Amino acid sequence: ELKVEQNPLFLSMQEGKNYTIYCNYSTTSDRLYWYRQDPGKSLESLFVLLSNGAVKQEGRLMASLDTKARLSTLHITAAVHDLSATYFCAGIFMDSNYQLIWGAGTKLIIKP
Amino acid sequence: DGGITQSPKYLFRKEGQNVTLSCEQNLNHDAMYWYRQDPGQGLRLIYYSQIVNDFQKGDIAEGYSVSREKKESFPLTVTSAQKNPTAFYLCASSIGGRDGETQYFGPGTRLLVL
Numbered sequence: 001e002l003k004v005e006q007n008p009l010f011l012s013m014q015e016g017k018n019y020t021i022y023c024n025y026s027t028t029s030d031r032l033y034w035y036r037q038d039p040g041k042s043l044e045s046l047f048v049l050l051s052n053g054a055v056k057q058e059g060r061l062m063a064s065l066d067t068k069a070r071l072s073t074l075h076i077t078a079a080v081h082d083l084s085a086t087y088f089c090a091g092i093f094m095d096s097n098y099q100l101i102w103g104a105g106t107k108l109i110i111k112p
Numbered sequence: 113d114g115g116i117t118q119s120p121k122y123l124f125r126k127e128g129q130n131v132t133l134s135c136e137q138n139l140n141h142d143a144m145y146w147y148r149q150d151p152g153q154g155l156r157l158i159y160y161s162q163i164v165n166d167f168q169k170g171d172i173a174e175g176y177s178v179s180r181e182k183k184e185s186f187p188l189t190v191t192s193a194q195k196n197p198t199a200f201y202l203c204a205s206s207i208g209g210r211d212g213e214t215q216y217f218g219p220g221t222r223l224l225v226l
Contacts, residue, residue: 033214042202043155043217088154092213099170100215104154 002026002093006103014111016078021106023072023089030092032072034063037086079110116218118203123223125197133188133221135203142208144186145215148172149200161186162208190223198225
């Protein structure tokens with residue numbers, strides 16, 4: 001079964017702290033995506049990771065991919081309130097017929 | 113400006129009624145998708161289309177129907193057979209094919225049952 005599992009599902013943290021969201025998947029992935037969703041809004045594409053060892057950074061967010069461990073991480077550095085959102089990872093897999101398989105999302109609340 | 117539009121923003125459905133959600137894109141994307149999102153949950157795929165005049169069922173297609181008569185349009189009909197339609201519906205598009213799967217999302221339609 002194709003599965004994408006995120007943890008934690010809920011994270012409350014203080015501004016200025018660092019934290020990591022984990023995304024594990026069940027089989028070989030062609031590529032891995034991270035999206036952001038603000039409450040009541042649509043999804044915004046953050047990163048696409050195409051190969052083992054890929055690392056992408058945008059501001060305080062950094063995403064990485066380890067295809068051998070079947071793991072992607074989204075690291076938040078010195079969190080600020082504006083990063084409060086729900087973050088989803090999704091992957092394209094050999095058996096998914098080019099369709100994205102989605103994680104359940106991590107709801108991130110950053111307190112001042 | 114290129115993008116994906118969905119209408120209406122809010123839609124109310126009466127018992128036994130079919131309703132249609134609109135999705136239009138001017139990105140010249142081949143592939144289009146419909147997702148359902150329940151409160152506090154992730155996305156579930158309803159239908160997708162890789163090319164005009166062709167579409168496939170996703171994980172939760174029962175009670176829904178689609179058409180893809182034009183490249184830029186992919187309307188979703190929520191039929192009376194869908195007994196629990198209250199949700200946030202998201203349309204997305206992508207270039208399509210093996211190397212173009214980044215999906216771009218519309219603003220969504222929130223469907224409520226009266």
